[in-house]
Amino acid sequence: MAHNYDAETLFPPPLVDNDLSFGEVTEKICGIVEAPPNHKWLLALIPALTGLTILGGAIGWLIWEGTGIWGLNNPMGWGWAIVNFVFWVGIGHAGTLISAILFLFRQRWRTAINRFAEAMTIFAVICALIFPGIHVGRVWAAYWMLPLPNQMSMWPNFRSPLLWDVFAVSTYFTVSLMFWYVGLVPDMATLRDRAKSKIGFWIYGVLSLGWRGANRHWQNYERAYLLLAALATPLVLSVHTIVSFDFAVSLIPGWHTTIFPPYFVAGAIFSGFAMVLTLAIPARKIFGLEDFITVRHIENMTKIILVTGMMVGYAYAMEFFIAWYSGSEYESFAFVNRALGPFGWAYFIMVSCNVITPQIFWFKKMRTNMTVVFILSIFVNIGMWFERFVITMSLHRDFIPSSWDYYSPTIFDILTFIGSFGLFFTLFILFMKFLPAVAMAEVKGVLPQADPHWSGYHEEGHDD
Amino acid sequence: MSAHHAPQINPMLPPEKLKKGLALAALLGLGGLAATGAGYWMGEHEQFYGSWLLAFSFYTTIALGALFYVILHHLTRASWSTGLRRVAENLAANLPLMALAFLPIAFGLHTLYHWSHADAVAVDPFLKIKSPYLNETAFYIRAGVFFVVWTLMAFFYRRQSVAQDKTGAESHNFKMRKLAPISMILFALTLTFAAFDWLMSLDPHWFSTIFGLYVFSGSVVSFFAVLSLVALWFTSGKSELGLTIGNLHDSGKLMFGFIVFWTYIAFSQYFLIWYANIPEETIWYQVRLSNGWQNVSMLLMVGHFILPFFVLMSRHAKRNRLVLGLGAAWMLFMHVVDLYFVIMPTLHHHLHMHWLDLSSLVGLGGVFALFFLLRFRKVAAVPHQDPQFQASLEYDNA
Numbered sequence: 001m002a003h004n005y006d007a008e009t010l011f012p013p014p015l016v017d018n019d020l021s022f023g024e025v026t027e028k029i030c031g032i033v034e035a036p037p038n039h040k041w042l043l044a045l046i047p048a049l050t051g052l053t054i055l056g057g058a059i060g061w062l063i064w065e066g067t068g069i070w071g072l073n074n075p076m077g078w079g080w081a082i083v084n085f086v087f088w089v090g091i092g093h094a095g096t097l098i099s100a101i102l103f104l105f106r107q108r109w110r111t112a113i114n115r116f117a118e119a120m121t122i123f124a125v126i127c128a129l130i131f132p133g134i135h136v137g138r139v140w141a142a143y144w145m146l147p148l149p150n151q152m153s154m155w156p157n158f159r160s161p162l163l164w165d166v167f168a169v170s171t172y173f174t175v176s177l178m179f180w181y182v183g184l185v186p187d188m189a190t191l192r193d194r195a196k197s198k199i200g201f202w203i204y205g206v207l208s209l210g211w212r213g214a215n216r217h218w219q220n221y222e223r224a225y226l227l228l229a230a231l232a233t234p235l236v237l238s239v240h241t242i243v244s245f246d247f248a249v250s251l252i253p254g255w256h257t258t259i260f261p262p263y264f265v266a267g268a269i270f271s272g273f274a275m276v277l278t279l280a281i282p283a284r285k286i287f288g289l290e291d292f293i294t295v296r297h298i299e300n301m302t303k304i305i306l307v308t309g310m311m312v313g314y315a316y317a318m319e320f321f322i323a324w325y326s327g328s329e330y331e332s333f334a335f336v337n338r339a340l341g342p343f344g345w346a347y348f349i350m351v352s353c354n355v356i357t358p359q360i361f362w363f364k365k366m367r368t369n370m371t372v373v374f375i376l377s378i379f380v381n382i383g384m385w386f387e388r389f390v391i392t393m394s395l396h397r398d399f400i401p402s403s404w405d406y407y408s409p410t411i412f413d414i415l416t417f418i419g420s421f422g423l424f425f426t427l428f429i430l431f432m433k434f435l436p437a438v439a440m441a442e443v444k445g446v447l448p449q450a451d452p453h454w455s456g457y458h459e460e461g462h463d464d
Numbered sequence: 465m466s467a468h469h470a471p472q473i474n475p476m477l478p479p480e481k482l483k484k485g486l487a488l489a490a491l492l493g494l495g496g497l498a499a500t501g502a503g504y505w506m507g508e509h510e511q512f513y514g515s516w517l518l519a520f521s522f523y524t525t526i527a528l529g530a531l532f533y534v535i536l537h538h539l540t541r542a543s544w545s546t547g548l549r550r551v552a553e554n555l556a557a558n559l560p561l562m563a564l565a566f567l568p569i570a571f572g573l574h575t576l577y578h579w580s581h582a583d584a585v586a587v588d589p590f591l592k593i594k595s596p597y598l599n600e601t602a603f604y605i606r607a608g609v610f611f612v613v614w615t616l617m618a619f620f621y622r623r624q625s626v627a628q629d630k631t632g633a634e635s636h637n638f639k640m641r642k643l644a645p646i647s648m649i650l651f652a653l654t655l656t657f658a659a660f661d662w663l664m665s666l667d668p669h670w671f672s673t674i675f676g677l678y679v680f681s682g683s684v685v686s687f688f689a690v691l692s693l694v695a696l697w698f699t700s701g702k703s704e705l706g707l708t709i710g711n712l713h714d715s716g717k718l719m720f721g722f723i724v725f726w727t728y729i730a731f732s733q734y735f736l737i738w739y740a741n742i743p744e745e746t747i748w749y750q751v752r753l754s755n756g757w758q759n760v761s762m763l764l765m766v767g768h769f770i771l772p773f774f775v776l777m778s779r780h781a782k783r784n785r786l787v788l789g790l791g792a793a794w795m796l797f798m799h800v801v802d803l804y805f806v807i808m809p810t811l812h813h814h815l816h817m818h819w820l821d822l823s824s825l826v827g828l829g830g831v832f833a834l835f836f837l838l839r840f841r842k843v844a845a846v847p848h849q850d851p852q853f854q855a856s857l858e859y860d861n862a
Contacts, residue, residue, distance in 0.1 A: 262677060
């Protein structure tokens, strides 16, 4: 029986609904992977692949023609590319927060959602890395971003936060991938043991690294998991902190403000959780994961959205207050221009989607209504994209009024951005089919049966 | 979950232990306050106000950290933190006392705050712009609002919790949980603007959007240091409170976490200002990196981060009573250094320590401890009737 979530209790309800047994957990999760692809899955793959094709075309044309096909101008040297980069990197943060920080905080409800949130992190970082990569102009020289010894003695500028980004994001990607893979090993072994085809047996067999579930395996596993969690936790903060440095180390009013690092991190978690919800709500329906990703899981995530949304709101308020308090007319102008200038419409979208609409999550009725939560999660995604847009657009009225200009994206800006969603969803849809979407071994650990003192199954005669 | 046999718990602090604590607090309080009063009487007015602001900020931030802990406990519906919650409730209940301690600052406004001089504002275009915010009336009104809000919150949570000692009813938990979200919002806003008013406006030209978070992070570190020390004292000798080394470990872990958080915030503020190198912002650090103040800055970097980071990282360190105790005491000292670094350069061009700094800290500290301890006379030292209490003692803390 599904748990009744309306009653208020002191201690949290069980993490898995319907009293599933160990065997039922395995059946449900492995069943998704083992069943032949169905129509719904193929139908979802078509638009994703279309988007991926669009991305390929847009990038191909960009490499052929150059960044002139984008809407960049002077003074707008940074346009949608940086906006999309920060947007995608930010989305990744929820995965690491769920897998690392919630693990250290012993939030056991994370087990149901961490696997696919981590997958989302990895795919989002892949999408993010595309944008700075193609923005360099000569893509074939993109490896110059790395400090490689060369006969011309050409080095990247070590004082530039753009270089730190290269290190931060690639470290983040590597650690996230390792973390994800370590968690997958026991589940891969389960799939190996159940495999019916030779190919499946070999692929899952190689990936499971000879896992046999021995006591020693589990001890090493738990230790590795804890260490990776401790390593990944500072990365959650450092990556978006350095992304915020891209803006904040400059002298540009509206970019240079000391609250940027924590404000960006809060915003990243905010947007990441929105994306987790955008993915989780349809996925739990399509793949029948309602017993694992319960209403309580969704409700917890909406609460995190409410909290981080207010943190972001706090940062907006501090920026505005200090812009006035500083007495600097450039600061004040930048913020008044943001809200009331030519890009005021974008500011309006940002504040409505990030600060105002999430307030609906004060009400339990709204937090537990899947349709409302899904729509709200889309709102937050939109709002957070516009936040980065608003920040980047601070450039449009710089210190010399004669160079002031407006920014409009071209069709190629738009197609590249849409295409990045194609890449993201293609990877995600493939993941849902070929890898266990829920961390089976971890979920089994939070079942009541896993407690050594558990004394259920009385009707079956067990009594220990 | 299976039934455990709970060990016999006596939730009251042993009277002899409490008596010793009260006597020491009263002695330090009286001695310190007498010395501080003598300093004022000897004509050290400027120094007195500066030193008093240091002591006032130190104890207020500790009490605010305690309030944060209580609100966060209910907001996140945590159960592991129940065992030590009464300590936090009793610390936060000292906030109205801090309103009393604020009076000397209100009297010393003209000595401490440059913006409070009408003639200075008249010739300074920046102060003129800020005068709708930075003026005496608004300053007093805001301080009043802060203390009223803090007092109401601190009393509400403590009263509910103490009432539960008698009834053991779950309804108290639900009531406190219900008001936790709004309390957290009020807490964030009041602490931020209190930090702007009392500390940032010491240099009225300087500004930093992260400053509220900076004060907040230090406040939480110092609270967890106090919590660790009090918990060590509670569990010293033959304790029947039921608290375990696991509860101390929890306190140590959060202290460690917030040490890193403080560093993150302090570094973000310093680094962005250093990198952009705009004179109106760098001046604040320029002052703190010259004329002897650079030593305080270095001490802060080494002592508030590098040293505790490596010492307290290991699980064994946090579960060792001696290491945890020394670490917590050191972090309290570092919190003094942190506030000293923020406040004193506006008073002294050159690094200059004064005995009034010490006497104010000791005097106000004695009174602070006295009122804190008096609350344990008739009320249990642990919320033993909270349905989550037993769970917090048995929490898996491996």
